[in-house]
Amino acid sequence: MTQAIDVVDVFDVFVVGAGASGLRIAGIVAKAGMSVAVCEARDRVGGRLLSVDPGVDLGATWFWQNERDVREVINEFGIEFFPQYADGNMMYQIPGSVQELDGNPLDQQAWRIVGGTQKIAIALAESLPSGTLQLSTKVTELKFDQGTDKGVTVITDRGVYMAKQVVLALPPATALANISFSPQLPADLTSIATNTPVWMGAVTKVVAIYDSPFWRKRGLAGSAMSHVGPLREIHDVSDVEGNFGALFGFSREGITEEAVTNQLAELFGPEAKAPRSVLIKDWSISQFTSPPRVDQLNDYQLFGSHALRESHLGGRLFFASTETSVDSPGHIQGAFSAARRTAQLIIEQSK
Numbered sequence: 046m047t048q049a050i051d052v053v054d055v056f057d058v059f060v061v062g063a064g065a066s067g068l069r070i071a072g073i074v075a076k077a078g079m080s081v082a083v084c085e086a087r088d089r090v091g092g093r094l095l096s097v098d099p100g101v102d103l104g105a106t107w108f109w110q111n112e113r114d115v116r117e118v119i120n121e122f123g124i125e126f127f128p129q130y131a132d133g134n135m136m137y138q139i140p141g142s143v144q145e146l147d148g149n150p151l152d153q154q155a156w157r158i159v160g161g162t163q164k165i166a167i168a169l170a171e172s173l174p175s176g177t178l179q180l181s182t183k184v185t186e187l188k189f190d191q192g193t194d195k196g197v198t199v200i201t202d203r204g205v206y207m208a209k210q211v212v213l214a215l216p217p218a219t220a221l222a223n224i225s226f227s228p229q230l231p232a233d234l235t236s237i238a239t240n241t242p243v244w245m246g247a248v249t250k251v252v253a254i255y256d257s258p259f260w261r262k263r264g265l266a267g268s269a270m271s272h273v274g275p276l277r278e279i280h281d282v283s284d285v286e287g288n289f290g291a292l293f294g295f296s297r298e299g300i301t302e303e304a305v306t307n308q309l310a311e312l313f314g315p316e317a318k319a320p321r322s323v324l325i326k327d328w329s330i331s332q333f334t335s336p337p338r339v340d341q342l343n344d345y346q347l348f349g350s351h352a353l354r355e356s357h358l359g360g361r362l363f364f365a366s367t368e369t370s371v372d373s374p375g376h377i378q379g380a381f382s383a384a385r386r387t388a389q390l391i392i393e394q395s396k
């Protein structure tokens with residue numbers, strides 16, 4: 046049974062979602078002296094930053110050199126990072142044939158976080174004033190009382206909150222699928238939000254873990270492009286010291302462990318048939334990331350729409366996931382850039 050939360054004071058800011066964006070906003074507005082609460086539906090922070098034993102990522106894996114907000118956060122919290130392994134040849138698979146080629150499907154140097162990208166979210170969460178974050182608490186309804194200065198009533202499955210401003214730090218389409226709004230949001234905003242794709246929301250990520258990165262001894266980078274599948278693009282995600290080996294790939298199809306290891310064996314040799322484990326994460330059925338029929342949301346031009354970047358209902362409602370960003374929408378950078386924009390707007394409005 047869940048415990049009820051007492052109705053508390055009126056928070057300056059209420060953030061829905063403890064992913065990269067929501068946690069960053071909470072940290073910035075708290076530093077500016079505002080009171081803030083963050084509710085997270087899952088029993089963990091990070092959202093699409095999800096790292097599991099022995100330190101592999103089932104959500105985001107990389108960041109890139111030019112991503113200034115990501116660099117700022119990892120410098121601020123002293124988070125360790127290392128370059129994506131890319132030494133050696135790649136494999137290329139078409140029906141009936143596998144070839145070894147020069148080069149790598151990654152066209153620029155990517156970077157990884159030691160222990161996995163969820164470390165970023167954990168560091169952000171730990172820096173918040175104690176009591177700010179409530180896990181396992183799902184926001185179900187937002188009530189905007191008539192009159193612009195009346196604040197917002199936030200209804201969750203564990204109690205009710207009051208706030209002056211609310212930030213939806215989750216994909217807009219997911220917010221509209223799971224949260225009801227009273228009064229209803231304007232029709233044009235509803236249409237944009239419900240049609241905005243969820244970045245990576247339709248993919249299945251697969252990680253095969255081995256005792257060692259055995260492909261490196263054969264001069265292979267552990268990367269591959271395949272027109273056969275089930276994995277279409279594959280990369281080495283072994284740990285920084287090479288204590289374990291790991292290969293990851295994306296798929297959109299229903300997938301079995303056997304199909305994965307068969308394909309990896311065709312690409313990298315028979316050792317690939319015997320992984321320690323194969324982890325499969327289908328994000329399309331993850332209710333707090335993806336709305337139903339997420340695979341049908343394909344209008345990527347809606348990313349960073351003006352309507353998703355401005356405030357609504359008299360400055361009381363903001364959208365702030367990576368999908369709302371014009372800078373690297375979809376990436377962790379997009380989430381942090383959206384957080385910076387939203388926090389600035391909130392702070393300016395409060396003056």
Ligand SMILES: Cc1cc2nc3c(=O)[nH]c(=O)nc-3n(C[C@H](O)[C@H](O)[C@H](O)COP(=O)(O)OP(=O)(O)OC[C@H]3O[C@@H](n4cnc5c(N)ncnc54)[C@H](O)[C@@H]3O)c2cc1C
Nearest residue numbers: 062064065066086092093105106107184366367375376377
């Ligand atoms: C498989 C995969 C691979 C990726 N690879 C990369 C990569 O290599 N590099 C990169 O830069 N990006 C990558 N991304 C994208 C990156 O993970 C996202 O851009 C980023 O994590 C989004 O952060 P966010 O805060 O905007 O949203 P989210 O991480 O989705 O956070 C939203 C949060 O809101 C919570 N929530 C939802 N509904 C409710 C509710 N009703 N009440 C309370 N809480 C709720 C969710 O549980 C979640 O914690 C990848 C994503 C996936 C899925």
